[in-house]
Amino acid sequence: MNWSDGTRCVHAGESTVTGGPLLAGPVFAAPYRLGDGDYYYGRADNPTWRAFESALAELDGGQCVLFSSGMAAITAMLRTLLEPGSVLVLPADGYYLVRGYVREELAGLDLRIREVATADDWSGAVRGAHLVLLETPSNPGLDVCDIAAVAEAAHAEGALLAVDNTTATPLGQRPLSLGADVVLSSDTKAVAGHSDVVLGHVSTRDGRLAERLRSARTMGGAVPGPFEAWLAHRGLGTLDLRLRRQADNAAALYDMLRGQASVRGLRWPGSELDPGHRVAAGQMRRFGGVLSFQLPSAQVVHAVLENSRVLADATSFGGLHSTLDRRARWGDPVHEGFVRLSAGCEDTEDLVDDLRAALRASNL
């Protein structure tokens, strides 16, 4: 299909049953009536999951397995693909819980773990690897790396490449088309987009791997609720619109923040001035609304939040509401004044004026 993003989002996974709704409502079932149907028990399968999975599969270009959170998706993938003694290469600056999970929960596997900064050269680090995980743009630092180049280096070593695509979204980047074997996403963020559900998924073109992941989900039991899957599918319909506004807002905030003496290390890969822009522009189809930068101290971040009427002091990103998150409080290895700003869907001028005024009121 040659449809553009807006059309794809609206129609992905839609129902075409005559006399039925345009998007089928959630199906709530633990046991199903047995017979010729596809379903027998709610931990194994659900038609509302399938509709949303088919939407995500279409956007990712693979087969999709839905999980109850981004972490459930990532950890099921790790447990499925890793064996005792496997060499795992991870981003040093990616989502913090992934490093924690591997160190604490997978300690018994005696993995050989290598951490590489996203913007560094990965070619040597993938030597002898079994599984390589990338996150580009990385959360929270928004560094980028070349997916196709790492895929080639990883495949030459016989390793699989998985890409956490949460920050980019399936509209921003299609890792499976760039050579990745697995794409992971926390759909809690921009995909569901309304800050009201926790969900995640894995997509792959390898049908056997998708089957193993489905089986891991059924046996592990970390299954999504049908209502959450339906809410996220409903949210997906406006992903194109939301990302457009968020990216416009991020671009305008970038221009305003660039002129502020107290703001350091401003990052947004969508800007031509960003150090990651060349690589990002080479593999991304569009950019989202997440920026990062550093303010002088934790107290200053607190003051800016107090003085802002728009920005919520909240974690996560990709929702309708603009949020500001001081990442050191979660244990990210960053400066105490480092923040991730998620530009929401407010009007651009209101958002830029609000943050400019909040910085001024904080004596910055």
Ligand SMILES: *Cc1c(COP(=O)(O)O)cnc(C)c1O
């Ligand atoms: C939020 C996030 C996760 C974890 O997802 P949950 O849905 O919160 O479990 C994983 N990776 C990245 C990049 C994230 O931003």
